[in-house]
Amino acid sequence: MDDLDKLGLATASAKARKSYREGGIPIGAALVYHGSSLDLSNAVVLGCSHNQRIQKSSPTLHAEIATLEDAGRLKADVYTKCTMYTTLSPCSMCTGAILLYKIPRVVIGENKNFVGGEKLLKEHGVEVKVAGDTECEELMARFIKEKPEVGKVHLYSTNYAR
Amino acid sequence: MDDLDKLGLATASAKARKSYREGGIPIGAALVYHGSSLDLSNAVVLGCSHNQRIQKSSPTLHAEIATLEDAGRLKADVYTKCTMYTTLSPCSMCTGAILLYKIPRVVIGENKNFVGGEKLLKEHGVEVKVAGDTECEELMARFIKEKPEVGKVHLYSTNYAR
Ligand SMILES: [Ca+2]
Numbered sequence: 001m002d003d004l005d006k007l008g009l010a011t012a013s014a015k016a017r018k019s020y021r022e023g024g025i026p027i028g029a030a031l032v033y034h035g036s037s038l039d040l041s042n043a044v045v046l047g048c049s050h051n052q053r054i055q056k057s058s059p060t061l062h063a064e065i066a067t068l069e070d071a072g073r074l075k076a077d078v079y080t081k082c083t084m085y086t087t088l089s090p091c092s093m094c095t096g097a098i099l100l101y102k103i104p105r106v107v108i109g110e111n112k113n114f115v116g117g118e119k120l121l122k123e124h125g126v127e128v129k130v131a132g133d134t135e136c137e138e139l140m141a142r143f144i145k146e147k148p149e150v151g152k153v154h155l156y157s158t159n160y161a162r
Numbered sequence: 163m164d165d166l167d168k169l170g171l172a173t174a175s176a177k178a179r180k181s182y183r184e185g186g187i188p189i190g191a192a193l194v195y196h197g198s199s200l201d202l203s204n205a206v207v208l209g210c211s212h213n214q215r216i217q218k219s220s221p222t223l224h225a226e227i228a229t230l231e232d233a234g235r236l237k238a239d240v241y242t243k244c245t246m247y248t249t250l251s252p253c254s255m256c257t258g259a260i261l262l263y264k265i266p267r268v269v270i271g272e273n274k275n276f277v278g279g280e281k282l283l284k285e286h287g288v289e290v291k292v293a294g295d296t297e298c299e300e301l302m303a304r305f306i307k308e309k310p311e312v313g314k315v316h317l318y319s320t321n322y323a324r
């Protein structure tokens with residue numbers, strides 16, 4: 001993995017671990033601006049956050065949505081020069097948010113615990129890269145095993161894991 | 163329009179007007195529980211809100227997302243017995259949120275000012291009803307005319323209107 005994606009995914013992963021330590025769903029994300037090249041030297045982390053379903057009792061603050069909130073209101077063309085990093089394959093809502101803001105590139109930590117809107121993203125011309133990160137995968141699997149009731153309600157029933 | 167849909171759309175419309183009075187984007191929504199029949203006598207408005215892009219400087223609190231937040235965390239099966247009312251055709255993010263929570267029915271005030279994810283909803287078996295409400299249509303058109311810069315940035319560039 002190149003330096004930019006290493007930074008982006010590590011930033012998202014740190015948020016996932018923070019959420020896990022708080023007893024929350026361990027999914028993190030980061031929105032990284034890089035301009036028209038994928039060069040780390042131009043990169044800015046515009047926002048990063050984690051799923052806040054448990055922490056804020058929120059049905060919509062998934063990692064990617066919370067990250068867009070963390071980044072705040074940006075000019076439309078800024079999004080078009082960013083990559084969204086997320087530790088887990090994005091659900092249909094987060095997929096839609098990525099399409100809404102025309103974010104051209106998504107790097108996914110893992111899609112073993114859940115496969116989301118990757119196909120729809122690709123159909124709309126978004127570049128999708130699955131890193132196959134074992135740390136992301138193991139943390140999510142551990143959470144589902146430790147809190148099966150949360151896994152069942154939050155992940156399975158709401159389409160959030162296979 | 164039957165009584166249930168009249169109530170739901172009127173509730174969403176009141177929120178759109180509130181947002182307009184606050185100088186915000188005049189889009190409102192309501193999540194109404196009705197059980198397995200579409201009978202008004204069983205109905206409960208679980209949540210209702212409006213777009214809060216201007217008011218809360220939020221990139222993700224569209225009317226439907228704010229409405230899901232207003233309703234709070236619900237059991238997964240509650241969503242499957244609800245209708246989402248929204249004054250304007252839902253964008254890709256809100257479309258994805260409706261699919262995430264498996265809300266089976268969406269009633270749209272108008273789709274003249276913007277056509278969102280109606281096709282995707284239908285492909286996933288969601289019932290989509292467009293009310294063709296002239297009040298919704300006129301309020302949104304007035305806003306776009308009065309605040310073309312907001313219309314341009316928030317609506318057009320982020321895929322929010324044709
Ligand atoms: Ca942050």
Ligand SMILES: [Ca+2]
Pocket residue numbers: 209210211232
């Ligand atoms: Ca409300």
Ligand SMILES: [Zn+2]
Pocket residue numbers: 062063064090091092093094095
């Ligand atoms: Zn999501």
Ligand SMILES: [Zn+2]
Pocket residue numbers: 224225226252253254255256257
């Ligand atoms: Zn929306």
